Amino acid sequence: MLCVIRKFYFIFVIFFINACQFSQTDRVRVDQDLKTSYVKNEYSWWLKAAEAGDANAQNNLGVMYYKGKGVAQNYSQAIKWYTKAAEQGDAIAQSNLGRVYESGKGTTQDYKQAFDWYTKAAKKRNAAAQYYLGAMYEEGLGVTQDYQQALDWYSKAAELRNAKTIEWGVADAQLKLGQMYADGVGVAQDYKQAFDWYTKAAIQGNSQAQNNLGTMYQHGKGTTQDYKQAFNLYNTAAMQGNAVAQFNLGYLYSTGQGVSLDNKKSYIWLSIAAANGESRALTTSVDIGRKLTAEELEETQRVVISIINDIEKNKKEKLQ
Secondary structure, X not given: OHHHXXXXXXXHHHHHHXXXXXXXXXXXXXXXXXXXXXXXXXXXXXXXXXXXXXXXXXXXXHHHHHHOOOOOOOHHXXXXXHHHHHHOOOHHHHHHHHHHHHHOOOOOOOHHHHHHHHHHHHOOOOHHHHHHHHHHHHHOOOOOOOHHHHHHHHHHHHHOOOOOOOOOOOHHHHHHXXXXXXXXXXXXXXXXXXXXXXXXXXXXXXXXXXXXXXXXXXXXXXXXXXXXXXXXXXXXXXXXXXXXXXXXXXXXXXXXXXXXXXXXXXXXXXXXXXXXXXXXXXXXXXXXXXXXXXXXXXXXXXXXXXHHHHHHHHHHHHHX
């Protein structure tokens, strides 16, 4: 009798587990179906409004064609709808059209056209266009190179506040300002200003700014030298996939600056940096690797793979 009860109980548990699994699968399938249905409906809504002449709808339709969201990717159609909205004065569409001409996707690359559309949008306080316009002035694309103009437009984008879209200014523009002040490009070299702008961008999660800010803490430029702060910033940027920060983190572990000296962790981060294309890390990782046993090397390789997978997972989650 006891055996029969145990057998019945076992069958019940297996049935319950399978039911839960099928239920979860069904929920995922339903969620995906609803999402697909919503995107298709979204396309229909924007198409009707766009054909009626609504500039916002025309831009959004352009975005859907450009990204292949809810419709087959079609750069020509994206340009068509961006242009309709841009010609009506829609600043976002003007900025998007500038990006298309700058990249040359679906059309002939045309820096002059890109510059003109960015200018129209930037004058309407579109932060993205202000940033891209600053970049064109800095690089001399579609316009004569002018560092002062680049600085001015980066500053506008970096300082712009908008409760609905950009609360703290454009992080990339803040990064650019930090770099210009740090290198003395178009402005007198000023490490304190560089430190302040890097800080603003780092707070917003910009990994390059986090790395650069870490470097300033490490070398005491624009701030009091603080290896611990440098370590924390390198670590944060490294987990976002920044190869230079990964190299710097490996270096700190190898020297014991801001953290206990640890050759295994140094080798791990240098290996990850090398895998991400940081050329300096390859030679340094080999040198550190000679200090490890065969068992330690085998162990670190498993950790390297695990960390790389975590970084890639984090990147994908941010894109969703």
